[in-house]
Amino acid sequence: MKPLIFHCDCNNFFASCECLTNPALRDVPMAVAGDPENRVGIVVAKNQLAKLAGVRTTDTVWQARKKCPNIVFVTPRHRFYKEISDKVNAIYHEYTDYVEPASIDESYLDMTGAPEYYKLSERALADRLRARVKDEIGITISVGVSYNKIFAKMGSDYKKPDATTVITPENYKDILWPLPVSDLMFVGRATAALLGKKGITTIGELAQLPRAEAVALLGQSESSIWDYANGLDEGTVKPWGYRESAKSVSHGMTFKRNLVTEEEVRTGVSYLADRVASSLRFNGQKGAVVSVSIKSPELKLKQKQTALEHYTWLQHEIADVSMQLINDFWRIGEQAPIRAITIGISKLIMSGEETEQVSLLGDEESEKRKKQDKIESAIAALRRKTGSKAVTLGFGKNEDIGIK
Ligand SMILES: [Mg+2]
Incomplete structure (x- = not known):
């Protein structure tokens, strides 16, 4: 059976959670920031309106207020976010035992065989997950659907909020190859600069290098990004419970x-x-x-x-x-x-x-x-x-x- 992996990403997660208990926050620019009383506190999440005003994650409270004088700050409530995260994952878990949280607001799902079982297309299944999380929890997610983890993750980033992107062996070159190489997972600034010097600025240009050249340029350990650009990622999704919250x-x-x-x-x-x-x-x-x-x-x-x-x-x-x-x-x-x-x-x-x-x-x-x-x-x-x-x-x- 051909592998089918979803990457589900909650949009503006901390900010979306805060809007659940205080819907008025939906209509004002708002940010979740550590220690808002203190000028050096930093923005860890923001809503769409704050984003439009130019506020960025990692801005200090002071910088954010300069860009957006009427911004409302909220102090993070981690236990609450964890509760919401658990509820979202519980919905995913109804569809597969292989749910691997990658962070508090992102999970990989191995959905191999699910389209056949539910008699739904891959896209329809992803859309159903989106609809359920929206209806039952009240927040939106973006879903990337693909045949490997890396492309699934890139799919969920490709279009948001509240969107499904399906990346197949047939269309990945059209969708992903025109993107800047820095959009590829695990390509940091230094690697992007190194590739840029060789005139490689898109994911497609990296993918089309002969592999040996990529290894020579990047070194053995970094050359896996060439594999990712070509859809050659064999990472598997860990079963649910693999990473349960622990006492230590x-x-x-x-x-x-x-x-x-x-x-x-x-x-x-x-x-x-x-x-x-x-x-x-x-x-x-x-x-x-x-x-x-x-x-x-x-x-x-x-x-x-x-x-x-x-x-x-x-x-x-x-x-x-x-x-x-x-x-x-x-x-x-x-x-x-x-x-x-x-x-x-x-x-x-x-x-x-x-x-x-x-x-x-x-x-x-x-x-x-x-x-x-x-x-x-x-x-x-x-x-x-x-x-x-x-x-x-x-x-x-x-x-x-x-x-x-
Ligand atoms: Mg997210």
Whole structure:
């Protein structure tokens, strides 16, 4: 049976959720922004009217108000968004067991066999999903329908809000190839610039390079974008429940070679802390107990945890605390190489529900954390928007130790 994948994307998700409880917000330019009282808070979502006024995700509250003086700001309510997200996914789940949330407002669905079962065309099925989410939840979604995940995702971006785009082996060249190469998933600014220098500006131009030339130009690890441009993506959709909300979040890695210097350990820790922090933000959660375990080349395991005085989802903080823990129990250096590290965080709560213990932090400390939160939420918003992993926090590419 030929594979059939949907990518369903809720339009202006946080803003749409806010309009559910306050419909008056539909008729005014509005944005969801962290800490609107504070000028440095940033816009994480906005409605169509704000968009038309030029307000962009990652603008500061101050910039947004300059562009659009009558804008209304709303503070994010993550638990509420998660509830709506769960309801939307429950509708998808009626049609397939293979529902894989890619973020709070986007899911991949493996719908292989569904048209035959429901006796509906692919497009009609996608339209039915759109209609149900709109009628039953009150928000709109865009659906990309295709034979692989990448094209399905690009289909949902192609036309929005409230639209279905079907990308087939017959029409993908007409639809996707004229688009700028930067619209292809995982093509960051640096890659687009590199391709631009060779006169490659569209997805089609990249696709039509001989593969060997693409590999020579981009390197082996980046050359998968050539495959994507040609519809050669074999990614599968994970079954429902694969990524259920957990009591703790952890990420670990066995490195390609042992870590020896403090700098190498810091790189590995930064990378893992980023994955932990991204998972937390994805779930709208913060945690208060950080744990680190490391394995020596002889597979000796050392583990330590510490309770923070506040809840956090900051990569920077999780990385710092983890480094302190490692330095407490491990003499980093030649005599004590590290083979694997796992970083975890537990005692989780939904963001926004922490009983603020700001008083425990000095003003200066609390300002520093606010600034860091601004940076990290901007990065998260960018990643959400572009589907790109290009932006990193202090680890970059370290293929040498296995970080891509
Ligand atoms: Mg969305």
